Amino acid sequence: MRTLIQNGRIALGGRLEDGDLLLEGSHIAGSGLGLSASADRVLDARGCYVLPGFIDFHTHVGDRIGRFELADDYESGTRVAAMNGITTLCTFVTQGPDESLRKALQRARRRAEGQCHADVAWHLTPTTFDEADWVDLGLLAAAGYRTLKFYTTYRGAGLFVDQARLDEGFRRMGPLGTRFLVHCEDDDLLAAVDPGSLDLAKASAHARLRPGDAEIRSVEALVSLAARRGVPLHVVHVSTVEAARHIQASRGSQDLTSETCPQYLWLDETWLDRPDGHRWICSPPLRGDRETFRTLARAGAFDMLATDHCAFCRADKDDWDGRDIRGVANGLGGLGGLPHLAWKLWEADPDRAALELALRLSEQPAQRLGQGHRKGALRPGLDADVVLLDPHGPSRPIQSSLTDAPEPYPGFTSPLSFRAVFLRGVPVVEQDRLLDPGHPPGELLQGPA
Numbered sequence: 147m148r149t150l151i152q153n154g155r156i157a158l159g160g161r162l163e164d165g166d167l168l169l170e171g172s173h174i175a176g177s178g179l180g181l182s183a184s185a186d187r188v189l190d191a192r193g194c195y196v197l198p199g200f201i202d203f204h205t206h207v208g209d210r211i212g213r214f215e216l217a218d219d220y221e222s223g224t225r226v227a228a229m230n231g232i233t234t235l236c237t238f239v240t241q242g243p244d245e246s247l248r249k250a251l252q253r254a255r256r257r258a259e260g261q262c263h264a265d266v267a268w269h270l271t272p273t274t275f276d277e278a279d280w281v282d283l284g285l286l287a288a289a290g291y292r293t294l295k296f297y298t299t300y301r302g303a304g305l306f307v308d309q310a311r312l313d314e315g316f317r318r319m320g321p322l323g324t325r326f327l328v329h330c331e332d333d334d335l336l337a338a339v340d341p342g343s344l345d346l347a348k349a350s351a352h353a354r355l356r357p358g359d360a361e362i363r364s365v366e367a368l369v370s371l372a373a374r375r376g377v378p379l380h381v382v383h384v385s386t387v388e389a390a391r392h393i394q395a396s397r398g399s400q401d402l403t404s405e406t407c408p409q410y411l412w413l414d415e416t417w418l419d420r421p422d423g424h425r426w427i428c429s430p431p432l433r434g435d436r437e438t439f440r441t442l443a444r445a446g447a448f449d450m451l452a453t454d455h456c457a458f459c460r461a462d463k464d465d466w467d468g469r470d471i472r473g474v475a476n477g478l479g480g481l482g483g484l485p486h487l488a489w490k491l492w493e494a495d496p497d498r499a500a501l502e503l504a505l506r507l508s509e510q511p512a513q514r515l516g517q518g519h520r521k522g523a524l525r526p527g528l529d530a531d532v533v534l535l536d537p538h539g540p541s542r543p544i545q546s547s548l549t550d551a552p553e554p555y556p557g558f559t560s561p562l563s564f565r566a567v568f569l570r571g572v573p574v575v576e577q578d579r580l581l582d583p584g585h586p587p588g589e590l591l592q593g594p595a
């Protein structure tokens with residue numbers, strides 16, 4: 147099957163070119179002006195940007211976190227993703243108590259198999275570190291699982307790892323080509339906050355319980371540890387101006403990347419003051435001074451934008467005693483908003499916005515995921531993951547999830563629509579509509595566990 151996408155404005159290696167893009171089966175075949183190849187299918191992309199499929203590097207779906215099952219399973223999560231041009235979803239497998247990481251991964255793969263409207267890749271979170279666990283991690287790295295996620299907080303949930311353990315991970319796994327994703331909040335600094343000094347019935351207390359200093363201190367420590375060991379470090383969900391600046395200043399001399407999320411760009415801590423402010427509880431918390439943060443983002447301080455989508459159903463998010471916000475399910479939705487809220491940063495200059503999306507929502511995450519040989523660009527030979535993005539309105543409300551999870555961006559609208567989305571050459575979306583919900587074509591990008 148040959149598909150010819152005509153008259154689009156195509157993102158090619160950091161520049162835009164007006165012309166046509168040819169897909170051959172599941173791959174990109176080429177691009178140019180007035181391609182006259184005989185095609186089985188011809189699509190008019192006039193007025194659209196033609197971009198490589200987006201990749202959300204950081205989402206939580208199909209899992210249980212704390213007391214609750216997440217609102218989105220693999221099917222609904224990848225559905226809202228595909229409908230918004232996200233053709234690869236990265237999510238997490240966390241080793242539970244009394245199970246191996248491999249067992250947890252096998253369970254996740256079973257849940258995802260045949261359910262996904264986008265391709266899926268996993269980052270792995272180990273929680274025990276016996277000799278057998280390290281051997282297993284080595285085997286999983288060989289099967290394509292080369293991103294590990296660690297937390298410098300959440301002692302209670304069994305996720306916390308100390309500096310010595312991180313250092314051991316860096317030493318053992320670094321040589322296998324592993325990239326380290328770290329949630330940076332210094333747990334000692336968080337523990338030093340006295341909850342007794344706060345009105346815990348107010349959602350705003352959440353921001354006081356997790357001050358920005360904890361992120362800054364942890365980022366500084368991790369950046370220097372990774373530099374000492376010479377391993378690639380990716381700091382997830384940066385939320386403070388100071389941490390962003392520290393990363394920016396350090397990345398010239400080491401393989402250091404970072405992401406921020408739309409909630410840290412477009413929402414500030416005043417959302418926590420609403421009567422239903424608990425619905426905006428996430429970690430790191432929403433903070434003040436977002437104008438400076440957006441200026442940093444526009445100037446390229448973050449290699450990628452990802453959502454940390456972690457949506458809970460309305461009833462679960464609202465299930466707390468009204469007295470202590472520490473009991474609120476911790477996380478926000480965001481998947482469906484990603485391209486819209488990223489676009490908004492550069493909306494005054496649509497060409498620039500299109501190129502920034504191609505870079506920060508596709509090329510960068512593809513490379514950091516170790517999938518640059520398949521994803522992240524419209525080069526001949528790569529997977530034909532292609533987005534026809536129409537920026538010309540009409541404006542519609544942002545919909546972060548298709549479940550009944552509370553919407554974190556009420557009142558936010560976007561002029562973007564998706565004329566078509568291709569996943570490995572298969573048209574999955576046309577005019578914002580999922581074409582064949584009954585036959586999800588998504589693949590699991592890494593090998594069997």
Ligand SMILES: [Zn+2]
Binds near residue numbers: 204205206454
């Ligand atoms: Zn997360």
